[in-house]
Amino acid sequence: MKAMIRLFALSLVLVMGLAAYAQAEDLLVYTALEDDEIPIYLELFNEMHPDINVQIVRDSTGIITAKILAEADNPQADVIWGTAATSLMLADQAGIVEPYAPAGLDRVRPAMRDANEVPHWVGIKAWMTGFCVNTIEMEALGLPTPSSFADLIDPVYKGQLIMPNPASSGTGFLTVSAILQMMGEEAGWEYLDALHENISRYTHSGSKPCKLAGSGETPIGISFAYRGFIQREKGEPVVTVFPEEGSGWDVEANALVKKAEIKDAARIFLDWAISPEVMELYARVYPVTAYDVGAPIPEGYPTDPEAQLIENDFQWAAANRARILEEWTNRYDGKSDPQ
Amino acid sequence: MPNGTLALGTRQQGFWQRVDSEVWIRRLLIALLCIWMLAVVVLPLGTLLSKSLVNQDGEFVGLANFIKYFQTPALSSSLGNSMFVAVLTTLISVSLGFGFAYALTRTCLPMKGMFKGLALTPIFAPTLLNGIALVYLFGRKGLITLGFFGHLDFLAVDIGLYGPVGIIISEVIFTFPQAMLILTIALSMTDARLYEASDSLGASKLRTFFTVTIPSIKYGLISAVFVCFILAFTDFGAPKVVGGNYNILATDIYKQVIGQQNFVMGAVVSVVLLVPTVLAFSVDRIVQRKQVSLIAAKSVPLIPKPEPLRDRIFLTFCSLIAFLIIAFYLTALFASLVKVWPYTIELGLWHYDFTGTGGGGYTAFFNSIRMALYSAAIGVGLTFASAYLIEKTRGLKALRGIAYFLSILPLALPGLVIGLAYIFFFNAPGWSFWGITIPNPLNFLYATMGILVMSNIVHFYTVSFLTATTALKQLDNEFETVSESMGVPFYRTFFRVTVPVCLPAVLEIFMYYFVNSMATVSAVIFLYSADTKLASVAVANMDDAGDIAPACAMAMLIVVANIAMRIIYGLVTKGAKRKTQAWTVR
Numbered sequence: 001m002k003a004m005i006r007l008f009a010l011s012l013v014l015v016m017g018l019a020a021y022a023q024a025e026d027l028l029v030y031t032a033l034e035d036d037e038i039p040i041y042l043e044l045f046n047e048m049h050p051d052i053n054v055q056i057v058r059d060s061t062g063i064i065t066a067k068i069l070a071e072a073d074n075p076q077a078d079v080i081w082g083t084a085a086t087s088l089m090l091a092d093q094a095g096i097v098e099p100y101a102p103a104g105l106d107r108v109r110p111a112m113r114d115a116n117e118v119p120h121w122v123g124i125k126a127w128m129t130g131f132c133v134n135t136i137e138m139e140a141l142g143l144p145t146p147s148s149f150a151d152l153i154d155p156v157y158k159g160q161l162i163m164p165n166p167a168s169s170g171t172g173f174l175t176v177s178a179i180l181q182m183m184g185e186e187a188g189w190e191y192l193d194a195l196h197e198n199i200s201r202y203t204h205s206g207s208k209p210c211k212l213a214g215s216g217e218t219p220i221g222i223s224f225a226y227r228g229f230i231q232r233e234k235g236e237p238v239v240t241v242f243p244e245e246g247s248g249w250d251v252e253a254n255a256l257v258k259k260a261e262i263k264d265a266a267r268i269f270l271d272w273a274i275s276p277e278v279m280e281l282y283a284r285v286y287p288v289t290a291y292d293v294g295a296p297i298p299e300g301y302p303t304d305p306e307a308q309l310i311e312n313d314f315q316w317a318a319a320n321r322a323r324i325l326e327e328w329t330n331r332y333d334g335k336s337d338p339q
Numbered sequence: 340m341p342n343g344t345l346a347l348g349t350r351q352q353g354f355w356q357r358v359d360s361e362v363w364i365r366r367l368l369i370a371l372l373c374i375w376m377l378a379v380v381v382l383p384l385g386t387l388l389s390k391s392l393v394n395q396d397g398e399f400v401g402l403a404n405f406i407k408y409f410q411t412p413a414l415s416s417s418l419g420n421s422m423f424v425a426v427l428t429t430l431i432s433v434s435l436g437f438g439f440a441y442a443l444t445r446t447c448l449p450m451k452g453m454f455k456g457l458a459l460t461p462i463f464a465p466t467l468l469n470g471i472a473l474v475y476l477f478g479r480k481g482l483i484t485l486g487f488f489g490h491l492d493f494l495a496v497d498i499g500l501y502g503p504v505g506i507i508i509s510e511v512i513f514t515f516p517q518a519m520l521i522l523t524i525a526l527s528m529t530d531a532r533l534y535e536a537s538d539s540l541g542a543s544k545l546r547t548f549f550t551v552t553i554p555s556i557k558y559g560l561i562s563a564v565f566v567c568f569i570l571a572f573t574d575f576g577a578p579k580v581v582g583g584n585y586n587i588l589a590t591d592i593y594k595q596v597i598g599q600q601n602f603v604m605g606a607v608v609s610v611v612l613l614v615p616t617v618l619a620f621s622v623d624r625i626v627q628r629k630q631v632s633l634i635a636a637k638s639v640p641l642i643p644k645p646e647p648l649r650d651r652i653f654l655t656f657c658s659l660i661a662f663l664i665i666a667f668y669l670t671a672l673f674a675s676l677v678k679v680w681p682y683t684i685e686l687g688l689w690h691y692d693f694t695g696t697g698g699g700g701y702t703a704f705f706n707s708i709r710m711a712l713y714s715a716a717i718g719v720g721l722t723f724a725s726a727y728l729i730e731k732t733r734g735l736k737a738l739r740g741i742a743y744f745l746s747i748l749p750l751a752l753p754g755l756v757i758g759l760a761y762i763f764f765f766n767a768p769g770w771s772f773w774g775i776t777i778p779n780p781l782n783f784l785y786a787t788m789g790i791l792v793m794s795n796i797v798h799f800y801t802v803s804f805l806t807a808t809t810a811l812k813q814l815d816n817e818f819e820t821v822s823e824s825m826g827v828p829f830y831r832t833f834f835r836v837t838v839p840v841c842l843p844a845v846l847e848i849f850m851y852y853f854v855n856s857m858a859t860v861s862a863v864i865f866l867y868s869a870d871t872k873l874a875s876v877a878v879a880n881m882d883d884a885g886d887i888a889p890a891c892a893m894a895m896l897i898v899v900a901n902i903a904m905r906i907i908y909g910l911v912t913k914g915a916k917r918k919t920q921a922w923t924v925r
Contacts, residue, residue: 028869056869066598067600074766168594168598203883204598205884207884208885210885214679215480215680333586
């Protein structure tokens with residue numbers, strides 16, 4: 001019988017161990033910021049708040065959005081950090097957001113925050129469409145460098161473009177949304193039909209087209225500006241092109257998650273996330289931040305980065321997001337033959 | 340002699356009481372086993388099925404979701420695509436596997452052990468790595484597409500990797516070892532007397548092949564076909580990397596669940612994926628039941644005689660396959676060490692420093708090792724103990740039948756289905772029936788290491804269970820009878836006799852669990868959490884973000900860990916065999 005008792009004791013210890021494991025308390029942060037940005041910012045946070053153990057769940061914007069919405073009845077995250085404002089508006093509608101005014105809110109420009117007095121979301125920076133163009137491959141293929149959205153539907157680029165899937169990628173969505181807003185819906189979809197003819201495949205994330213351009217898997221990747229500069233810094237032969245018509249953009253914003261038990265650490269994190277210390281770090285690689293910290297415009301961006309941004313109606317984008325994505329999926333997803 | 344009778348009487352009573360209580364313990368344990376399998380297989384699966392019949396708000400809608408699915412061409416075309424890929428993979432894999440197995444069993448191939456070992460390499464790799472290696476070989480900037488960076492221009496060829504071509508090549512590499520293993524076993528179970536008879540009746544080689552060889556391995560052949568089909572039909576790692584815009588069911592489930600968190604549609608696609616899989620599984624089971632042993636006591640093992648021409652042809656064939664497999668993984672290793680592929684060919688460990696890439700880096704890697712060790716340790720205990728209870732208990736036929744069926748069932752369940760079913764089942768706060776709410780007692784497991792381990796144990800349960808059963812079948816039931824009559828409790832016999840004698844099988848199951856838990860991505864990608872990030876999931880996430888070189892590096896680490904475990908296993912088995920298997924030597 002001894003062996004049996006031992007066996008039972010062992011399984012008991014095991015179950016208790018598992019239970020203890022499940023109760024570990026941490027600050028759970030959902031974010032769509034880039035993988036190579038996060039450690040830089042977090043290092044600062046850990047220095048300033050060594051007592052808080054931040055756990056990061058990082059994925060593309062669409063996935064983070066869908067995850068938050070799916071967990072609406074039983075929210076897991078404490079804080080949402082650096083995720084598209086259009087997505088946070090949807091989360092807000094689903095009742096997942098607890099309004100919160102972080103310390104230093106008065107510095108944030110009005111366009112970069114929710115209009116409510118106690119805002120439902122607060123922006124940290126804007127990110128925008130950029131084409132990553134591989135100079136070596138373009139030369140080898142004898143292709144002209146595109147300078148606008150209009151150029152991209154030229155048949156010479158057939159099979160030479162890669163773009164993110166807007167259903168999963170925030171960059172993909174803001175680009176599609178910008179095209180529809182700039183051209184109007186009818187002309188916009190016609191343009192996307194023509195663009196589809198040139199696309200060799202759609203990717204899960206917004207950064208992948210740029211990384212694929214960097215490694216020559218495609219000569220041109222529709223991506224976002226930051227990615228192009230970082231890939232170039234890593235020694236890949238890419239230049240970033242800002243479309244003449246203007247770039248689609250969105251605000252990367254933060255929100256507090258409405259839960260039964262809101263941790264103090266969550267508020268501390270949100271205060272920190274718009275503090276001047278971290279804002280300076282954001283500004284090193286992004287030209288448009290929640291407020292001006294007097295940093296020079298990062299190399300390679302247009303001299304007036306704000307003029308590059310299109311007139312963007314976030315309310316419209318958020319309200320029509322589901323419809324646009326369904327239409328997009330019906331038109332372009334699952335076309336098995338990319339030729 | 341009243342005293343003597345009395346004494347005898349009490350002793351007998353004690354004996355019967357013990358036997359009685361032993362029967363009860365066994366009954367209890369088998370019942371517990373059934374409850375456990377119900378909780379981790381049947382109930383989650385039931386929850387998944389019920390999810391496919393409700394709308395987003397949880398109202399019952401019958402088959403409406405399935406009607407919507409088949410009316411959406413973007414979704415329903417995937418079923419045909421998956422079928423196409425799986426059937427073609429099966430044809431190629433089983434043919435190649437047969438050739439290789441034939442060489443190993445029926446020819447005088449030199450260095451058979453080495454060839455077999457090399458052919459098994461893909462077992463140690465996550466299927467994502469197959470996709471990644473193909474990108475480095477046949478992608479637009481692949482080694483072969485570029486003609487080895489222009490050094491061997493005449494070899495340059497663009498095969499149009501992204502789409503069915505890439506998926507089929509990866510799946511063939513993935514399923515080939517399985518087909519080869521099954522067919523090697525089938526081919527080695529034969530009776531040389533059949534061939535002697537055929538020969539003396541004047542049958543030609545070809546005739547003998549079709550009238551003796553093929554019929555004698557038909558069950559193995561059928562098994563290999565179904566195993567390859569199921570694996571290729573349900574794998575999602577490789578298609579995710581090289582599928583391009585060619586949608587298949589497995590990537591659709593991922594897109595629906597992870598990409599859009601549309602759990603209902605995810606459940607619907609899972610059921611669509613499950614139906615052909617369960618069908619293939621059932622047909623295989625029914626066919627296998629008809630199998631009768633070809634090996635009789637008088638059987639003579641077939642020892643191949645040298646035949647220079649045939650042997651040389653098979654040597655060439657096997658060398659080619661072994662070379663391709665090794666070259667394939669060496670390319671991946673090389674690519675993981677190159678600074679900026681294809682522009683700066685400098686070798687170094689840049690991509691093995693995972694800071695600045697997603698997925699969790701070395702924390703994830705060591706989490707994976709821990710998870711694989713837990714899965715192996717607990718898995719081996721559970722599968723072996725349950726195989727023992729089912730195999731070595733007399734009576735209780737009905738209960739044992741149920742337990743056996745439940746133990747075989749997981750083989751038909753794709754990892755993605757297990758993962759999704761586990762989300763539904765373990766994340767549910769409770770269930771309401773007619774106004775009565777039952778809280779979910781297993782909810783605490785959600786988002787812990789525990790649920791990952793459990794999903795692995797279930798995912799790889801059946802093969803382990805069958806390995807244990809086979810080993811136990813070779814052990815004479817007399818052991819139980821003797822120990823019972825000597826009044827030794829069964830658990831003592833179990834730990835003192837059964838386990839040591841079956842040690843090779845126990846170790847094999849341990850390794851099987853470890854290797855598969857390290858490499859798997861399908862079930863765990865739905866179940867990992869912020870503090871249980873895993874290496875294989877990191878590979879998937881880094882590939883999603885476009886960090887292909889670090890993804891390749893992480894996949895190589897998984898391969899290295901698995902090969903290390905295989906080496907340890909080899910050493911331990913050698914030592915253990917000497918100690919516990921001495922009885923097999925005369």
